[in-house]
């Protein structure tokens with residue numbers, strides 16, 4: 232794992248955006264795995280700014296989102312399709328027909344999950360998968376105890392996750408406790424993984440993911456088994472890590488080496 236520790240949310244977002252911009256410069260039709268939640272919002276704002284400045288185009292890109300609530304149609308204000316449209320797709324030159332979010336309103340959700348797996352395979356797999364991390368270490372909606380080899384499927388959300396996401400729903404509004412999510416096995420097939428985490432609320436999950444054992448009780452810990460996983464953290468999210476000085480030393484050496492190779 233590459234651990235990048237930065238001072239501010241803006242720097243985390245800028246670092247993440249640069250990874251997408253570099254990839255799209257090399258591979259304009261890259262398949263991008265996208266995430267939702269509050270953490271990626273600043274990254275999407277940064278990508279929009281770079282698009283407006285002419286630094287990046289999404290014209291030929293394809294996207295696959297990690298997850299969607301089961302029971303919400305794409306035009307529901309709390310659906311992840313609506314989130315992605317308003318936070319990113321409405322503001323860049325992507326072909327909307329090339330953006331895929333699991334279909335939370337599918338008649339047959341199980342068949343829709345299988346079709347999602349097929350669509351990712353037909354696209355040639357995901358080049359860069361963006362992740363956030365839940366306070367309990369979940370990625371996508373793969374909650375603790377999820378199989379580390381799981382595929383896209385319907386998952387029951389833990390009460391903690393429902394509570395953490397309650398902030399997006401009105402008090403009397405239906406809040407799903409089921410979701411369709413890319414599985415951990417699906418996520419791990421992405422050629423590159425970029426996990427962003429900010430705020431002290433993620434410190435415990437980050438510590439478990441980075442310095443704990445690979446274990447289903449912390450789904451994000453599986454990233455220790457990925458050949459190209461990068462975690463970009465602010466200092467609050469990194470505060471539980473034991474070896475911060477070492478991660479910062481490695482990153483400085485990384486940047487020095489890259490500087491020599493360019």
Ligand SMILES: N[C@@H]1[C@@H](O)[C@H](O)[C@@H](COP(=O)(O)O)O[C@@H]1O
Pocket residue numbers: 266267268269270271297298362363364365366369370371372392396
């Ligand atoms: N399904 C999403 C995850 O993909 C996201 O990583 C997590 C953390 O979100 P936030 O960034 O708001 O803390 O929330 C939800 O559970």
